[in-house]
Amino acid sequence: MSIQTEITPHMRGVLVNWLIEVHFKYDLMPETLYLTVTLLDQYLSQVTVKRSDMQLVGLTALLLASKYEDFWHPRVKDLISISAETYTRDQMLGMEKLILRKLKFRLNAPTPYVFMVRFIKAAQSNMKLEHMAFFLI
Amino acid sequence: MGINKLEDLKWHEHDIAIPKLSTNQAEFLFRFYRDLERVRIDTLSCFGNVISCIQRFSNERVAVKILPIPQDQIINGIPSSILNHASILKDLDHPNIVRLLQVVATEEDVYLVFENVNLNLERYITNPMLSIDTLERSVLRQALSGLAYLHSHNIVHADIDPFSILFKYTLEEPPVVKLCGIRAPKTSTSQGHPSYKAPELLMGSTNYSTAIDIWSMGCMFAHIIKRRPLFNAIEEHRVLAEIFCLLGTPTEETWPGVSSICKFIQAFNPPIQPKDLAEEFPTLEPVGLDLLSKMLCLCPNSRISAYEALDHPYLRH
Numbered sequence: 001m002s003i004q005t006e007i008t009p010h011m012r013g014v015l016v017n018w019l020i021e022v023h024f025k026y027d028l029m030p031e032t033l034y035l036t037v038t039l040l041d042q043y044l045s046q047v048t049v050k051r052s053d054m055q056l057v058g059l060t061a062l063l064l065a066s067k068y069e070d071f072w073h074p075r076v077k078d079l080i081s082i083s084a085e086t087y088t089r090d091q092m093l094g095m096e097k098l099i100l101r102k103l104k105f106r107l108n109a110p111t112p113y114v115f116m117v118r119f120i121k122a123a124q125s126n127m128k129l130e131h132m133a134f135f136l137i
Numbered sequence: 138m139g140i141n142k143l144e145d146l147k148w149h150e151h152d153i154a155i156p157k158l159s160t161n162q163a164e165f166l167f168r169f170y171r172d173l174e175r176v177r178i179d180t181l182s183c184f185g186n187v188i189s190c191i192q193r194f195s196n197e198r199v200a201v202k203i204l205p206i207p208q209d210q211i212i213n214g215i216p217s218s219i220l221n222h223a224s225i226l227k228d229l230d231h232p233n234i235v236r237l238l239q240v241v242a243t244e245e246d247v248y249l250v251f252e253n254v255n256l257n258l259e260r261y262i263t264n265p266m267l268s269i270d271t272l273e274r275s276v277l278r279q280a281l282s283g284l285a286y287l288h289s290h291n292i293v294h295a296d297i298d299p300f301s302i303l304f305k306y307t308l309e310e311p312p313v314v315k316l317c318g319i320r321a322p323k324t325s326t327s328q329g330h331p332s333y334k335a336p337e338l339l340m341g342s343t344n345y346s347t348a349i350d351i352w353s354m355g356c357m358f359a360h361i362i363k364r365r366p367l368f369n370a371i372e373e374h375r376v377l378a379e380i381f382c383l384l385g386t387p388t389e390e391t392w393p394g395v396s397s398i399c400k401f402i403q404a405f406n407p408p409i410q411p412k413d414l415a416e417e418f419p420t421l422e423p424v425g426l427d428l429l430s431k432m433l434c435l436c437p438n439s440r441i442s443a444y445e446a447l448d449h450p451y452l453r454h
Contacts, residue, residue, distance in 0.1 A: 067217035068224065076213050089212065096214045097242045105240040107224040 004044065006051040012044070015058045022059070022082060026074050028066050030134075034111035035065035039103065046102050053095075056087050060095040068107045158188075162203060165243060169193060170201070189253060198253040199238060205246050219247050226319060229290070233283030235303065235317040254315050256306055258357065259299040262364055272311065277358050278452045279314035284354060285443035287319065288347045294319055295345055297353035298333045299360065331376045332356065332368045336387075337437050339377040340399040348437035351446070355432030362421055362429075384435055385411035392436035424451045 016037055023033045039061040043049075049057055059079045066073035076092055113134075120130050158166070170190030188201045210216045226237040226249070239250040280302060287294055294301070294316065301318035335352035337344065359367035368379040386405040387395045396402055414426050421429070428451045431441040446452065 063214070064220070067215070067220050073213075073217060093214045093244075100215070100240070100242060105220075105223045105227045107220065108228055 003046075003048050005048060007044075007049060007054055011051070011054060012040075015054055016040075018055075019058050019062055022062060022079075025082075026066075028072075029070050031111065031113055032062075032065045032069045034113040035069050035107070035109065036062045038109045038111050039065055039099065039107070042103055042109070043099050047098075055083055056091060056095050057099070059083060059087075060092055060099055063092070064096060064099060064107060158203075159245075161243070162246060165241075165246075165248070166190065166201065170199070187251075200251045200253045202249045202251065203246050204249065211245070215242055215247060223247065223249060225292070229286070229292075229319070231283055231286040233279045233314050233316060234286065234319070235315045251317070252305075252315075254303040254305050254317070256304045257300050258302040258304070258360070261304050261306075261312075262299075262361060273358075273361050274452060275311060276314055276361060277354075278447065280316065280354060280357065281443050281446050281452070283314065283316040284350055285447060287316070288350070288443050292319065293345050293347055294350045294353075297350055297357065299357070299366070302357060331371065331373045332366050334373070334376065335437065336377060336380050336435055337398060339373050339380070340402075342398045344437075346437055347442065348440045351432050351440050351443060352437075354443075354446075355429060358429055358432065359418070362418055362425075380435075381405075381409055383412055383417065384433060385409045387435045393438075395436070422451075424449075427451070 019036055019040075020033065023036065036058075040058055043057060043061065059082075063073060063076065063079060076089055080087055080089060080092060116133055120133055123129070125133070166188065169192065171193055188203070189198060190201055191198050204219050204222075206216060206219070223237070223240045227240065230236070235254060236252045237249055238252055239248075241248045241250070284294065284297075296318050297316070301316060303315045303317050305313040305315055331339070333353040333356045335349040338349055356367050367383075368376050370376045370379055386408040387402065388408050389396060414430055415421075415423070418426060418429070428441075428446065428449045431449070432446065434440040441449070
């Protein structure tokens with residue numbers, strides 16, 4: 001976060017919380033959420049983002065993650081309306097290309113989720129431990 | 138024959154040798170590359186429309202493949218199939234797999250920039266100037282190690298044919314084998330050349346296991362030894378007939394579960410006996426024959442894996 005001038009770790013937290021809600025609303029797979037946050041963090045570690053663009057970066061990360069990981073992805077139109085029409089379609093498609101360029105088109109990043117799924121299987125855990133584990137990561 | 142100006146390119150649009158580029162595509166390419174040249178559109182499966190260019194700054198030759206974004210999907214940006222395809226290829230890093238150097242997205246197209254590779258297997262074998270007598274092992278070993286790398290990443294190539302095995306060839310050094318035409322796993326439906334297709338696919342099985350790639354590699358091995366394809370037919374059922382003539386028909390003993398994939402197999406009673414491979418390949422030494430027979434094993438579950446094949450005595454030395 002050291003390269004960021006306008007945004008703070010707290011704002012990232014707020015954004016991620018909101019993205020979790022959006023993710024829940026569209027009923028996407030858990031893998032998608034973790035990939036969204038990974039992509040968001042990777043981008044934020046490379047590019048200085050303006051405060052007003054933060055939500056756009058988050059939504060575009062969600063769009064990319066669901067395209068990559070999920071069976072289905074929300075339409076650009078719906079994502080824009082969920083952000084109360086703050087951004088335009090061109091902005092979002094432009095941001096999509098910008099993120100892809102910065103991440104060099106490499107979207108298959110390992111996320112904590114896939115490791116936790118494996119550990120839980122290895123630990124032969126019960127539902128309670130499982131929910132606890134996913135809550136913590 | 139290269140072209141250096143946009144005007145030249147427009148003139149060439151009437152020439153079938155050059156794939157048609159839209160004005161936007163041509164402008165984009167000319168910004169980064171010069172000396173556009175068609176590589177080939179005649180390949181059946183993998184590369185399709187590939188334009189060979191020289192990079193302006195590094196002077197290196199690259200191969201650019203253009204993936205147009207379908208009109209009805211432009212409103213949602215880059216389609217997930219292209220995204221999957223590009224990011225999987227971008228992660229692969231092996232000397233025997235064609236490198237995806239760069240991906241560039243514009244409003245209408247996605248450009249995949251690959252390292253340039255000179256020849257495909259078909260042209261390599263038929264070129265009398267290039268002797269491969271001493272290189273059979275090296276070619277097979279390289280191709281298998283590329284394949285083992287793919288399989289270790291849980292990727293089934295599913296389209297190995299004479300056009301997806303390429304050679305990087307310079308006069309000074311021995312040729313380097315490069316596999317190309319790898320597609321995203323979600324979209325895997327084999328469209329490959331039927332003569333390299335595994336028997337279980339020809340019989341209608343839709344189970345894409347890594348074993349189908351080994352079968353294709355076995356066909357490639359035989360192709361190099363014989364200097365012509367092992368199976369020649371174009372229609373799938375005829376290829377299957379050729380396979381049975383050479384290797385015999387499978388039975389429940391040699392291939393457990395075969396009758397559930399293919400109903401008519403029990404009609405071969407008594408089953409056709411396999412031919413002696415040593416007679417078919419008189420120039421191949423016994424240890425090579427052993428490897429070939431393990432790669433061309435009818436039952437996919439008993440077929441040798443890429444890693445086991447690399448450890449076979451024929452390739453070890």
